[in-house]
Amino acid sequence: MSQATSRQPQGGFASRLRYRKNRDRAIELVLLMAGLVAVFTTVAIVAILVYESSFFFSHVSIGDFLTDTMWTPLFSDPRYGIMPLVSGTLTVTFVALLVAIPLGTIIAIYLSEFATHRLRETVKPILELLGAVPTVVYGYFALLMVTPFLQKLIPGLPGFNMLSAGLVIGLMIVPYVASVGEDAMRAVPRYMREGSYAMGATRLQTALRVVVPGAFSGLAAAYILGISRAIGETMVVAIAAGMQPTLTFNPTEPAATITAYIVQVSLGDLPHGSIGYQSIFAAGLVLMLMTLVFNVIGFFLTRRFREAY
Amino acid sequence: MAATAELTLAEIRKGLHWRKQLDKVFVIVGLLVLFSCLGLLAMLFLDLVHNGAERFGWDFFVNFPSRKAERAGILSAWVGTTLIMFVTALVSLPVGVAAAIYLEEYAAKNWLTGIIEINVTNLAGVPSIVYGLLALGLFVYTFGFGQSVLSAGLTLALLILPIVIVATRESLRAVPKAIREAAYGLGATRWEVTKDHVLPYSTGGILTGLILGLSRAIGETAPLITIGALSFIAFLPPSPVSGEFPFLNFEWLKSEYTAMPIQMFNWVSRPDQAFQANAAAAGAILLAMTLLMNAVAIWIRYRFRKKINW
Numbered sequence: 001m002s003q004a005t006s007r008q009p010q011g012g013f014a015s016r017l018r019y020r021k022n023r024d025r026a027i028e029l030v031l032l033m034a035g036l037v038a039v040f041t042t043v044a045i046v047a048i049l050v051y052e053s054s055f056f057f058s059h060v061s062i063g064d065f066l067t068d069t070m071w072t073p074l075f076s077d078p079r080y081g082i083m084p085l086v087s088g089t090l091t092v093t094f095v096a097l098l099v100a101i102p103l104g105t106i107i108a109i110y111l112s113e114f115a116t117h118r119l120r121e122t123v124k125p126i127l128e129l130l131g132a133v134p135t136v137v138y139g140y141f142a143l144l145m146v147t148p149f150l151q152k153l154i155p156g157l158p159g160f161n162m163l164s165a166g167l168v169i170g171l172m173i174v175p176y177v178a179s180v181g182e183d184a185m186r187a188v189p190r191y192m193r194e195g196s197y198a199m200g201a202t203r204l205q206t207a208l209r210v211v212v213p214g215a216f217s218g219l220a221a222a223y224i225l226g227i228s229r230a231i232g233e234t235m236v237v238a239i240a241a242g243m244q245p246t247l248t249f250n251p252t253e254p255a256a257t258i259t260a261y262i263v264q265v266s267l268g269d270l271p272h273g274s275i276g277y278q279s280i281f282a283a284g285l286v287l288m289l290m291t292l293v294f295n296v297i298g299f300f301l302t303r304r305f306r307e308a309y
Numbered sequence: 310m311a312a313t314a315e316l317t318l319a320e321i322r323k324g325l326h327w328r329k330q331l332d333k334v335f336v337i338v339g340l341l342v343l344f345s346c347l348g349l350l351a352m353l354f355l356d357l358v359h360n361g362a363e364r365f366g367w368d369f370f371v372n373f374p375s376r377k378a379e380r381a382g383i384l385s386a387w388v389g390t391t392l393i394m395f396v397t398a399l400v401s402l403p404v405g406v407a408a409a410i411y412l413e414e415y416a417a418k419n420w421l422t423g424i425i426e427i428n429v430t431n432l433a434g435v436p437s438i439v440y441g442l443l444a445l446g447l448f449v450y451t452f453g454f455g456q457s458v459l460s461a462g463l464t465l466a467l468l469i470l471p472i473v474i475v476a477t478r479e480s481l482r483a484v485p486k487a488i489r490e491a492a493y494g495l496g497a498t499r500w501e502v503t504k505d506h507v508l509p510y511s512t513g514g515i516l517t518g519l520i521l522g523l524s525r526a527i528g529e530t531a532p533l534i535t536i537g538a539l540s541f542i543a544f545l546p547p548s549p550v551s552g553e554f555p556f557l558n559f560e561w562l563k564s565e566y567t568a569m570p571i572q573m574f575n576w577v578s579r580p581d582q583a584f585q586a587n588a589a590a591a592g593a594i595l596l597a598m599t600l601l602m603n604a605v606a607i608w609i610r611y612r613f614r615k616k617i618n619w
Contacts, residue, residue, distance in 0.1 A: 115339075
């Protein structure tokens with residue numbers, strides 16, 4: 001081996017090494033381009049939404065868009081007030097959070113502080129598995145199982161309503177909030193719990209007064225992720241909440257969300273370039289901004305309450 | 310302090326007893342909430358399977374959608390889903406793995422790396438329908454791919470890219486530094502170290518991430534509706550394999566399509582009761598596909614973990 005290599009001319013080594021180094025540099029460039037796909041995607045999302053909705057906003061003033069109380073771009077007498085879609089989105093999100101935050105938090109506390117090791121190791125993968133269930137399946141639940149059940153409890157409840165959609169979205173994000181929240185609480189160091197036990201606190205007192213405050217930034221992140229998912233959830237509302245934009249905060253009424261409206265227009269046969277069609281990009285822009293607002297709030301909440309150990 | 314000292318022993322005992330009772334109450338509440346949530350979901354899933362049971366059968370898989378509920382099937386839907394998943398995997402795997410390798414093995418800690426990382430995190434939180442709008446503007450109209458399998462596959466590939474990147478990074482990070490240093494010590498270049506030593510150890514993690522990503526993509530409905538998936542397709546895309554030279558045929562990429570979740574959505578939104586059984590059956594099959602993919606991912610992770618001894 002050593003003989004064979006020593007017989008090689010000096011120039012051969014140098015050029016071989018140079019080749020390998022150059023190849024490395026070329027490969028690094030290719031890898032960097034792949035990494036930049038992520039940046040490119042974000043830029044493209046913003047650019048497409050702004051560019052495509054610019055046509056819409058050249059016909060509709062931003063003042064009308066924000067203050068008009070009717071959203072009827074598909075009617076012969078079109079009105080372009082986004083508020084009915086925003087109210088629908090917020091109502092559904094609110095109902096969902098009313099379910100997901102308390103239940104998710106209780107499950108997270110239970111799994112992290114009370115459950116046996118075996119129960120936790122069994123339940124955690126199930127929670128993660130539930131996150132993969134297609135949302136169109138949840139839409140089926142909302143329309144064909146939950147709504148008929150609710151109609152027995154609340155007489156006169158319409159077949160399409162935001163309550164049923166919100167409850168099902170809530171149930172859908174419970175596993176998510178529970179799983180992320182549990183991770184956050186497990187990250188609180190053991191000695192903090194032990195300090196609390198040593199002072200004579202019970203498990204529940206330790207959980208509520210030491211672990212939950214200690215994990216607050218992680219819990220806040222879990223809630224924010226839950227809110228983002230509820231705002232952006234499409235299929236459940238498109239199937240179960242109805243598609244008429246109505247300015248209402250009453251969950252027992254049918255209403256359209258931003259996402260449901262986008263689906264409604266996409267299913268229709270409006271031509272690309274018509275103002276009705278371009279309105280989905282304006283709606284998408286609002287959706288994006290709403291998610292962004294919650295993410296920024298979440299970011300600052302997380303920073304404000306981060307506990308350093 | 311003074312107030313505490315005034316408590317009698319009996320009072321302290323009473324307080325302690327009360328606090329311990331509260332503990333027990335919470336254990337019961339916790340178990341109740343956990344199992345009622347899981348139980349409710351299980352009940353819904355079982356009901357779905359039950360409602361769809363009458364439609365399960367060979368015919369359901371080999372029939373095209375039809376106006377008659379009993380004769381409608383999911384042939385074009387599952388073929389469409391398979392083709393789309395193929396494109397998605399083929400695009401997201403190389404791009405995702407390359408991006409992860411760059412971030413984990415190559416990138417210096419500078420502003421550019423920071424921006425890429427922030428973007429990967431943010432993209433994971435973007436609502437899926439926004440990806441649909443992006444794809445509508447970019448793939449369908451700007452690039453002119455139209456309402457095709459190619460557009461759908463690329464859209465879902467972008468959607469699961471963050472999942473693939475994060476999973477790959479985690480499995481790269483799990484490879485001990487000593488292995489890299491040994492290879493560098495023998496004069497290997499960075500790429501040689503990555504290709505010959507780091508990547509083989511992380512294959513399991515990468516595959517797991519890809520399959521989890523695909524299991525997310527397979528159920529995505531909203532982006533596909535936005536880019537114009539049709540819900541009534543009574544034909545199949547041209548076959549990828551043909552009898553004549555060059556044996557491979559790429560016409561299917563440009564074909565119109567439907568997919569499992571789209572088909573299910575179409576059936577759910579019909580008022581006719583008979584179609585709801587079809588929707589339930591399609592939903593149960595979609596659910597089974599998702600669960601199967603997750604099971605495979607878990608199995609792969611387990612197998613690879615067992616095989617590696619550092």
